[in-house]
Amino acid sequence: MNNPNHIGRKFSLAYRYKKEKLFRFYGLLASIIGLIFLVIFFSNLIGKGKGAFFQTQIKLNIDFSQEVIDPNRTGDKEEFLKANYGGILKDALLKRFPSVSGRKDTRSLKKIIGQGGIYKLSDLIQERPEWVGTSQEIWMIASDDIDMYIKGKISTDVPDDMRRVNDKQIEWIKQLEQSGQLRTAFNAMFFTSADSREPEMAGIWGAVMGTALTLLITLALSFPVGVMAAIYLEELSKKSRFTDFIEININNLA
Structure with missing residues (x-):
């Protein structure tokens, strides 16, 4: 006789595989739709803006x-x-x-x-x-x-x-x-x-220089703060809900 638990696990795995395939399909579909909109956006941008060159x-x-x-x-x-x-x-x-x-x-x-x-x-x-x-x-x-x-x-x-x-x-x-x-x-x-x-x-030279300077200032401020925060969280801080919350958010952003 078949073990009911074994049959249940098979159905459970089949269900999970089905859901995983469906999830991958939706992810692929979302990526394709996003890519299509990106192509439309850049085509429209270049088509209307090429005269500026x-x-x-x-x-x-x-x-x-x-x-x-x-x-x-x-x-x-x-x-x-x-x-x-x-x-x-x-x-x-x-x-x-x-x-x-x-x-x-x-x-x-x-x-x-x-x-x-x-x-x-x-x-x-x-x-x-x-x-x-x-x-x-x-x-x-x-x-x-x-x-x-x-x-x-x-x-x-x-x-x-x-x-x-x-x-x-x-x-x-x-x-x-x-x-x-x-x-x-x-x-x-x-x-x-x-x-x-x-x-x-x-x-666009002014805009390019402004963007470059903004990025440099942001990097100069955020890089040392980020490195010091990482060292503190990894080596010095005690584990708590607060540090776990910060690490989870860092992982999500990464």
Whole structure:
């Protein structure tokens, strides 16, 4: 005759194996679902954010007039900083589009170049003072509005006065494209610049450095405290419910 206890143990083991298989199945299913959502998240993130890795640039012939930058011919870089680089940039745009006249159109024309263009010209002269008194072809960063238009983020189906880019600006951009003076280039500033009020000049460097410093400070504070706490719990403290509670939580976190 079969031993009832033996039969009970067999059924008990079969039940446990069944539950274990079911548990593994649910765990695998949860992992797969989590992985699917992770893939969807990163696909969506990369798909929508990849445009940040590229920027629209416009090539202009910049006249670094000595009368504007260094009228006294001192060669002093401190004096170079006082120059009207906004005026230099405006003159370059008007030279490229001589038919533009009137305050409104001139203002619209200036807006196709980002505000960072002024700083770029100033930095270039600081780096290359020999350019004073010469003309150079420079790739300037387009404004955020123009960049969004080139990337297809601004629709032309809406009326002109409801768009961030008006019809005249679109016409100028088309002329620049036809003459090879407009391009989409890798946005290195995205990795080397910090946050900025000007979207075309913003980057992640500040956030990266902030995160790195936060991690370093956290490590510097938590590592010695954690090591000393481990030594105390393992070697010095008396066993109690409190220490057991701490060890259980440490094991769970690990």
